[in-house]
Amino acid sequence: MLLNLHLKHFVLAAGLLVALPAFAKTTVNLQAEARREVANDVGFATLYVELDDKDAARLADKVNRSVTEALAVSKPFSAVRVTTGGNSSYPIYGKSNRIDGWRARAEVRLNSKDFRQLAELIGKLQQTMQLTGVNFSVSPEAREAAENQLVQEAMQAFKRRAELVQRALGAKSYQLANISLNTRGGVQPQQRFESFRAAPMAEAAIATPSFEAGSGEVTVNVSGAVEISD
Numbered sequence: 001m002l003l004n005l006h007l008k009h010f011v012l013a014a015g016l017l018v019a020l021p022a023f024a025k026t027t028v029n030l031q032a033e034a035r036r037e038v039a040n041d042v043g044f045a046t047l048y049v050e051l052d053d054k055d056a057a058r059l060a061d062k063v064n065r066s067v068t069e070a071l072a073v074s075k076p077f078s079a080v081r082v083t084t085g086g087n088s089s090y091p092i093y094g095k096s097n098r099i100d101g102w103r104a105r106a107e108v109r110l111n112s113k114d115f116r117q118l119a120e121l122i123g124k125l126q127q128t129m130q131l132t133g134v135n136f137s138v139s140p141e142a143r144e145a146a147e148n149q150l151v152q153e154a155m156q157a158f159k160r161r162a163e164l165v166q167r168a169l170g171a172k173s174y175q176l177a178n179i180s181l182n183t184r185g186g187v188q189p190q191q192r193f194e195s196f197r198a199a200p201m202a203e204a205a206i207a208t209p210s211f212e213a214g215s216g217e218v219t220v221n222v223s224g225a226v227e228i229s230d
Contacts, residue, residue: 026169026228027177030161033221034153035185038146040136040213042111043118046085047129050105052092059089063104070108070125077121079114113139115213123208136213143218147183150220154181158222171228179224185217 049066053059067084074082085107094100108129112118122131138146158179166174 024230026171027225028162028165028228029223029225030158030165031221031223032154032157032161033219034150034157035217035219036146036150037215038138038142038218039215040138041142042113042137042139043115043211043213044135044137045110045118045122046107046132047110047122047125048085048105048107048132049129050103052101052103054101056089056102059102059104063087063089063106066128067106067108070129073124074108074110074121077112077117079117080110080112080121083109085109115211119208119211134209134211136211138216138218146218147220150183150218151181154220154222158224162226165226166228169228171230174226174228177225177227179222182221182223183219184221185219 047070049063049070051059051062051066053062067087071082071084074080087104087106089102089104091099092101092103108125110118110121122134125131162174162176
């Protein structure tokens, strides 16, 4: 009798196991993104002075005076951040590979959100210096504000795509397995114009340059996996 009882329990347990429903899950990898054109709101410029002289000490003095003068000219432009850049000198070789003189170069770098002041200062500095280029980009603050909005849009796009896959498979539900966010764009400056030579001091003052800052694209990408249940 004891043996038969155990056998009945085994048969009952086996029957319960067979009766349990099977839940099939399918993992689907998805990707969605949101993007937006954001106005470039900060400008950058680099100007330089390059001079030659037979005497290295005299040359250094000339270059240093030129940079000091540029910094003095920049003082009234409070909305423009001015820093000195690379400063280098090297020999000029003549016949018989002998040093015939020296050449020196020094840079002044500008950046500002006030494009009017930036353009005016560039025009003044070009009277004694040469302009290598002007670039524009989206500032970190503007990029972060745009990204915060785009994160919500990208997440909503990801959710809609997950629901679309669920309906296409005829599934009852889906569950988020993992997700990651990536942002890009908006930080690379856009080249607008380059290489303007300075006019001799005897000539009339150089006109203020005109430029368009343009815009940069900021993108938020959402990628992840969802588990689709039958």
